[in-house]
Amino acid sequence: MRERMEKRLIDMTAGTTPLLILVVAPSGAGKSTICDRLIDECANIVYSISCTTRQPRGEETDGVDYYFLAEADFDANVADDAFLENAVVHGFRYGTLRRTVAEGLRAGNDVLMDIDVQGAKQIRETIGALSDEDPIRKGFLDIFIVPPSLEELEKRLTGRGEDDSETIGLRLINAEAEMACAGEFAHVIVNDVLDKCYASVRRVIEDKRV
Numbered sequence: 001m002r003e004r005m006e007k008r009l010i011d012m013t014a015g016t017t018p019l020l021i022l023v024v025a026p027s028g029a030g031k032s033t034i035c036d037r038l039i040d041e042c043a044n045i046v047y048s049i050s051c052t053t054r055q056p057r058g059e060e061t062d063g064v065d066y067y068f069l070a071e072a073d074f075d076a077n078v079a080d081d082a083f084l085e086n087a088v089v090h091g092f093r094y095g096t097l098r099r100t101v102a103e104g105l106r107a108g109n110d111v112l113m114d115i116d117v118q119g120a121k122q123i124r125e126t127i128g129a130l131s132d133e134d135p136i137r138k139g140f141l142d143i144f145i146v147p148p149s150l151e152e153l154e155k156r157l158t159g160r161g162e163d164d165s166e167t168i169g170l171r172l173i174n175a176e177a178e179m180a181c182a183g184e185f186a187h188v189i190v191n192d193v194l195d196k197c198y199a200s201v202r203r204v205i206e207d208k209r210v
Helices: 002-011 031-041 071-079 098-106 117-128 149-161 165-179 192-207
Strands: 020-024 044-046 083-089 092-099 110-115 140-146 187-192
Touching: 002 149, 020 031, 020 117, 031 044, 031 110, 031 192, 044 192, 071 083, 071 092, 083 098, 083 117, 092 098, 098 110, 117 140, 140 192, 187 192
Parallel strands: 020 110, 020 140, 044 110, 140 187
Antiparallel strands: 083 092
């Protein structure tokens, strides 16, 4: 059954408009797991590579993990309105270049972005200024993943064993604010059971191709 669903999704990419897929969720809602599974199982879906002003960590490679830019180069791209979205995170700047997404789409790939609520809002605003025939606008698809409840999200964050109680409390406050933005998204999917949620995400992607 799973093999048939994967084959169907991959076959349906032929002759269709490549998609820019935004997947957004509060921390702990399962976004990264779902995105990684899409990349692993769908041959034509690739991650968007972001730019950052921070230095590479460990074995990170320029052009593979990130595009590592000097502050002046990042400023130049901002001045040229080259970013679909950009933000400051923990003192460093991050952004997604419009041309990076456009090149991925021109290559026939779906471009997947694992992004936050504010980044998604910026992208919508940028896309709103594009023509109806622009590939980025034509293929735009946004999906918001939510937990069944804040109580369930707290259980998941606690169960991960990665954060102290203060950090978890902050994540829950942020999650509540993010979930209040669910109405901004075309598709909202509850992650009560991971496999069920993932199947729903796949179905939304398939439906966009029809």
